[in-house]
Amino acid sequence: MTQLTSAPETDSRPLRVERLEADLVVVGGGMAGTCCAITAARAGAKVVLVQDRPVLGGNAGSEVRLYICGATYLGHGNNRWSREGGVLDEILVENTYRNPEGNPVIFDTVLLELVSGEPNITLLLNTAVCGVGKADNRISSVEAFCSQNQIWYRISAPLFCDSSGDGIVGLLSGAPFRMGAEAKEEFGEGFAPSKEYGALLGHSIYFYTRDTGRPVRFVPPKFALDDITKIPRYRSFDTSENGCQLWWIEYGGRLDTVGDTEEIKWELWKVVYGIWNHLKNSGDHPDTENLTLEWVGIIPGKRESRRFEGHYMLHQTDIVTQTEHDDAVAYGGHPIDLHPADGVFSEHQGATLIFPPGTFHIPYRCFVSRSVPNLFFGGRIISASHVAFSSTRNQATCAHMGQAVGMAAALCARDGLEPAELLAADHMRELRKELLKSGQHIPGVPLTDDDDLVGSARVSASSEYVLSNLPADGPMLRLDRSRAQILPVGPGRLPQVSFTVDVDAPTTLKVEVRISDRPDNHTPSEVLAVTEFDLGSGAGQLVKIDANVTLDDERYVFYCLMENDHVAVRSSETRLTGVLSVFREKYTQELDEVAGVPYMELWCAEKNPHGRNLAVVVDPPLRPFAAENIHNGYTRPTSKPNAWLAAPEDESPTLKFSWTSAKRIRAIQLSFDTDFDRPMLSVLVPQEERTIPLCVKKYRIWNGDELVAECVDNHQTRAVHTFDPPLVTDELVLEVLESNGSGAGAVLGVSCYEA
Missing domain, CATH: 2.60.120 (Jelly Rolls)
Structure with missing residues (x-):
């Protein structure tokens, strides 16, 4: 029998309203918001992640298709072993393993699987925040609408993170923000742009082509740019370039990069289709005869809009002199990267860079609103000058900062603290410790963890590489x-x-x-x-x-x-x-x-x-590969390898941990080498190795004669083994059997935690 639903005529009908409560609401599902939500959830916080797009990743997702890059700067610089750690590292390593071809749709699934698999995260896709409730100058709730299920959400929490890119929560909550470039005098920034160069970076839309094996005709839409000479560099087009290799197809820096986004998008579509018309039909590029336009971005990738004011504003000197901050919880390393406001229509080169001499600290104060006490900022809207922003805006850096916010929010939720209270020395030590334990790297800050039983163990190895x-x-x-x-x-x-x-x-x-x-x-x-x-x-x-x-x-x-x-x-x-x-x-x-x-x-x-x-x-x-390296506080090369590596002739490499009395161990954490010098670009650029040769693939953990843990196909940087009931032992042995390449593979860290 066919079921029928009918509704009588009425003057009006309300939308369905759903009320949600959480410890933390994260608005924006780009790389910053995604890593923030995962980090907070894994640390025990209940999280609602609100994303106004159908997929996660923001500019990294399949809608825009920009590869994730940060301190490694595509490998074109002096920052060795600088790929960001923690959740982002897990994502990039997993994507390399599953998706070495760099397919952006597969990358979407890597993000969606991670978020949907976290029981502490409620994910709302296609849901846009359009209202903020406040009480006593604090945000009490956000209101959001999902265009797909036509549900109006009212989401309450004690803590909020705005990682929306344009800062919708910060805007609606009344938090102070800036757009454009500061004068040179405010922070002593010699690199501050002139009025002629422009004070905002624009948007970009990318396209992909495909060789069909036979001639393809292209009839341009009527709105396509018909005068290609308006683009000064049109003679330098390379028909082999695809996707974000075309980053310089940029426009919008003279407009309101929030309010005029639709106008900017249309202009970029005109440019893209005008470029393709020139390539296909001018006769100057015969190698395009069999090429078809496979994909054009449907939304622009945004670079810059609002930047919100925190308790500190990062600026040029922090980057080029590598200023050390006592509250550093993240780092950058990408060059300062300013673009002319006129973008593709500019006579200037597409980008002007300053390379820093190394990675630089990003302080926690940049992530906390100076006026709304329970509001964090994540991603490109953090408290930074226009010049400094041009370095921190990159997706890997944004994700790394988002992780710091996620852990901070989890600690605030656990202990009933305001975000600014974490600036106290004891709370900051706890925040840094928990970040480092989760795989985050903070340059110059080793993990000091009194709870780690390895610190009280005698550590010995079967051999070491000389x-x-x-x-x-x-x-x-x-x-x-x-x-x-x-x-x-x-x-x-x-x-x-x-x-x-x-x-x-x-x-x-x-x-x-x-x-x-x-x-x-x-x-x-x-x-x-x-x-x-x-x-x-x-x-x-x-x-x-x-x-x-x-x-x-x-x-x-x-x-x-x-x-x-x-x-x-x-x-x-x-x-x-x-x-x-x-x-x-x-x-x-x-x-x-x-x-x-x-x-x-x-x-x-x-x-x-x-x-x-x-x-x-x-x-x-x-002799840089001694066993004691695995507990020196660093789990990547810094001023030395910080790794244990067995001698090549050692047929059974082992690390032994001995205690003077029995311990009850509930968890063992291991860190391996997935080559932090490798950028691991997420899309477009194929990865020639699905797994990193130096990463340990197969290992065992022994409690005396008892095998208590075994892995036969590891490819990740970090592995955690938990025991219920706890192990009771005064000696453990880690046996390294095989790497993903030649040799046994390196161990960068081992931690044991008591029940």
Whole structure:
């Protein structure tokens, strides 16, 4: 029997109203909001995540398709091992494993699976916030409407995070904000843009093409831009570029980037279809004959709109001088990246950059409203100047900041605190500790955790890797550009280091020994020694560097073989945690004291799996892989590898943890090496390795003769094993059986927690 629902005529009908309550309401499901919600939920908070789009990810999702990038800056810079940690790392590693092709639709599923699998998260998609309730200057609730189910939501909570990109909650709550660029004088920012350059970054819309194997005709829509010469760089179009490689198709910086978004979108559509019409029909690009326009973005990717005022405003000096903050809970490292307001129609180059010498602190004060006491900010709307924003706006940095907010909110909910109260020293120590335990990295801040039983254990290893040489089993690399091997060296006199070179004509090879200005920076800015070698023609010549230099601390030393077209250096196929080679980019950042731009050479690593170390002999050998590294507070390379690695001949690598009395262990956390030097771009750029070779794949945990945990196919950075009932033991053994590549794989951290 057919069922029928009918309703009689009436003057009006109300929408269905659904009331929800939570500990934290996160508005905005981009990377910042997603990582904020997951972090808070895992820390025990009840979260409602409100997203006005049908998928998560914001600019990273399939609607815009921008790859996630942050401190690694696509690998084109000096920030070694700087990929963001925590939830974002988990997402990027999982996406690389499942989606090495960079399919944006598959990336959507990675985010949706993670969020939907968290029992503490209520996810509302297609739901836009359009009202805020306040009491005593605090936000008490938000109102939101879902266009798909026609439900009106009233969501109450003691805490709110606005990570909506345009700051809808901050706007409606009356929190102070800014749009545009500050004057140079306010923060002493020499890089503040002129009026002619423009005070806002615009939006972009991307497109993808596909080769059909046969000629394809294109008839442009009537609204397509018909005068391609309005775009100054139209002659430089590359028909092989797709998606966010076309980031410079930008517009809107002279308009209201919130209120005029629809106008900006239409102009960008005109530009995109005008560009494609030119490529297909001008006759200047015959290689487009078989190409079809596969996809054009339906919404623009926004860069900039409102920035809200917190208890501190990050600015240019914080970035270029790497200001240290006692309340740092996140970091950045992407260059300051300003774009001309006229975008694609500008005569200026598409972007103007300042590379910082290393990663920089982002303080907690930037995430807390100075006027609305229970409002956090996440993502690009945090408290930062226009200049500083142009560095922190990048998605990986936004996600990293969102994680910090999520943990802060969970602690506030647990302890009944206001966000600003976490600035007290004891609360800030707790926040930082919990962030670091969850996989977050804060430069220069080690994890100090009295609850971790490994701190009271005797830790021993079956063996450790001694770095005496990297075998010369790789191809010759010509010194058509300067190349350097980075080695982790301890305090004392530098070891003698030797390289093998082939020389095709008599020449003089210059070798420089360099370090960075800070142990945890990786910009080789200080020259310790220079040696010149007069070389005759011939293969297999040994170049020995014996610099009479003494170091006061552990740090990386760069052995730089300077550019010489007559010389090639032998490389090595051996890959080790925290050991790599770099090459000098042709670009040099010139000093500009007026604009606040530091001089900097860029030394970049080859993208793996193609990156190779230089073959080297070290005398005396280096010992950077000792067992005690697994509890030094760092779970990635910083000023040294911070890893335990067994000797290659060790057939059964083990770590043993012994206590003087029995412990009741409820959880064991392990950290492995998924190559934090690798950007792991989420879409568009294929990943040639689904798993990271240095990451431990197979391991076992033993309590005496009892096997208490085993994993046979790990690819993630972190693994947690819980025990109910708790393990009762005075000795545990971690047995590392196999990596995802060659060798046993490195262990970067082990923690044990008592019941």
